[in-house]
Amino acid sequence: MSLSNGTNTIIARSLYPPWPIQSSILVFFIIISIPCFTFLFYHFLTDRALYSARQNHVVILLLIFSAILTLVDLPVFLAYYYTGSLWPPTVQFCLFRYFFDYYLFTTCYLLLTWGSIERHILIFHTNFYNTPIKRLIGHYIPLGFCFIYPFIYYVIFMLFYPCHNYYNTITNNCNIPCYLSGSHFMALYEEIVHGIALMFIILFFNLTLIIRVVRQKQRMRRQLMWAKNLKIAAQLLGICLAFYITNMGYFIIQLTRLIGDPSFGKYAIPWVFPLAFCMPALIPFMSLNSLPNLKQKIKRLIPCWRNAAVVPLNQVRVRSNRTGNT
DSSP, rough: OOOOOOOHOOOOGGGSOOOHHHHHHHHHHHHHEEEEEEEEHHHHHOHHHHHHHHHHHHHHHHHHHHHHHHIIIHHHHHHHHHSSSSOOHHHHHHHHHHHHHHHEEEEEHHHHHHHHHHHHHHHHHHTTTSSHHHHIIIIIIIHHHHHHHHHHHHHHHHHHHSOOOOETTTEEOOOHHHHHHHHHHHHHHIIIIIHHHHHHHHHHHHHHHHHHHHHHHHHHHHHHHHHHHHHHHHTTTTHHHHHHHHHHHHHHHHHHHHHSTTTTTTTTTTHHHOOOOOOOOHHHHHTTSSSHHHHHHHHSSSSOOOOOOOOOOHHHHHHHOOOOOH
């Protein structure tokens, strides 16, 4: 998750929403997301048909990176705003935290972007992946790019960029990486290429996908095939919706500050910034529609549904007759 510059992004703790409200919301999301992550991982990774289906690969990778963010990054965020200081208070830990945070968020955004594009191939060009070389070039290489590119990018700019990083003793927190605070071009690149541009690509390909699927229904007579395509198209829509709800305001404020008014969103950013951290915890709930027979899978987890016996109708009639005779 990129930030613009030191003046604009070191946010006073007093401007944030009241701590009990903020912490309660974030802790709630963390707690309820853990069983959902576990439920999804169990079914995705134990069912060969699910983990081998190409349309599920993006979802599985999104779940993996989101689970790491939810279980590691969110607790660090909560700990700082609870204690008022970062521990350990070292530049090395700051770099590790920012690398971890930026890399995982950017990877999730790239995966969501590629998933939105690939849905068009999976639905409307079903023969595209009919050879191993096409599957390598058109599926596995783009997936690899989504997590290899940000890794190389942040290793270069966080570890080898010619500048000095500092720990902020006033806020007891990390200053943003110096390649962002010291270079307006890099800050713009971060916000546009890793943020706004991906938002527009995701929006464009999902809107056009919906239009194409609806138009397909008018031409196709095979209802089962259209229903299958609709499910593939809808698989990422919930995740995209969570992405826009939690991140759109943040990216708009940061980009406007970089290209125009540095004070834009001064009072909104303390509310928008914590909201962006909720996205990883929302992804598992938005991914539930990827599982077939979801209702039956959930029923098996609930004892009162799982152990409920179905009594035949003729037995019910016999019992009622015996009761009436007595």
